[in-house]
Amino acid sequence: MARDPDTIQREIEQARDALASTLDQLGTKANPKKLVTEAKAGAASTLNSPKVKYPLIGVGALILLLLIRKLFR
Template identity: 45%
Template structure:
């Protein structure tokens, strides 16, 4: 085993501890359920607000209304 200065070893341990704490904090933030939900909501809203998707959803809504009205009239 190489002779190492105890102060140097202590500094390395402190540095490793600091890096580990930083990594744990980062992982905790990335795995935060509220943040994940907020990101998913933002992505969904961005997708729905695209013109092609908005038009398709409007058409689907009109088709659904027409089918419901037709079914009610045929009773």
């Protein structure tokens, strides 16, 4: 059974609109500036976590003490 050309045209237009919408969404998700901003925010929140922040401070203090010790020997 043959389909009506107007129905086929409407289906093509709907498919085209859906594809355009999908491409817009992908473009928004893959925006490099957005990805960098999200990565910076994630790194900042990780470094501000007490489980990471205090051990890093301790390691930094230990390295500083070792450098001072080496300089004055």
